[in-house]
Amino acid sequence: MPELPEVEITRRHLAVALEGRRIERVVIGHPRTSRLNASPEEVAARLQARSVISLDRHGKLLLGNLDDGQIVLAHLGMSGRFRISPPGSPFDPHTHAVITLDDGAEVRFVDPRTFGFVAVIDGDEVEGSPLSRLGPDAWERPPTVADLQRQLAGRSASIKALLLDQRHIAGLGNIYSDEALFHARVRPTRPAGRLGPVPIGRLLTAIREVLGAAIESGGTTLDDLAYLLPDGQAGDNLPNLAVYGREGLPCPACGTPVSRVVIRARSTHFCRRCQR
DNA sequence: AACGATCCCTGTTGGC
């Protein structure tokens, strides 16, 4: 599942291919791939002949700044990936968008489960867009302990549920939420409002460490779901995972079998001994 | 308002 580290790696690769280039042609081949009330044809038309000035990221959203002030929003969903391909090379199955650049390179969007999307907004339309619903970026602008404690005050929902809520911190998904909670030694089921400044501080530190290590190693490629870097390589972060996907396997810290519960319809992995 | 359930989607997996 692409989360902040995978999107950041994707951004770095795509920035090299896209920044300063002119978009010659865009084809979006799946109706679900264009969003925000725009048809595939409308999105394609708005991108045509525009130049990409820079490529940013906020949480799991990729943000392409165009020369006319428009912003391209791209979300990988749970199975989306971008691939930079030479023209004429065979298409991967589930290729739903192709962006042809003025140097001939093709940026292709592959997304079997179609939870991802590509959309365009005007620079002054940020209000009301998915971008406006995101809290501070978990990597670039993490909240302070005081900020986060204020956000969580009085909340009865579990800390895991609120970590997944992009309005508080943007960028964590199921994998890195579980990993951060493990390293912070906080049980994911704990009501968020009952966490004091000390565990919240440990959580913020753990988020930095977990995201940093994942970015450093090129992101997490699970065996089944093929998140791949835009050059087709796999990420190397899987061995760094302590609890995610490891139900019944020994906790790397104490050897206790890793537990699994379901929170907000998401698998949640933790060590019942290390995380109290 | 806060919170949990449900839905979207399809490749993979496990049970019978």
Added chain:
DNA sequence: TGCCAACAGGGATCGT
């Protein structure tokens, strides 16, 4: 061996 239900999850939406 073959079939099919269950499972995976980011985020929108809906009911309580």
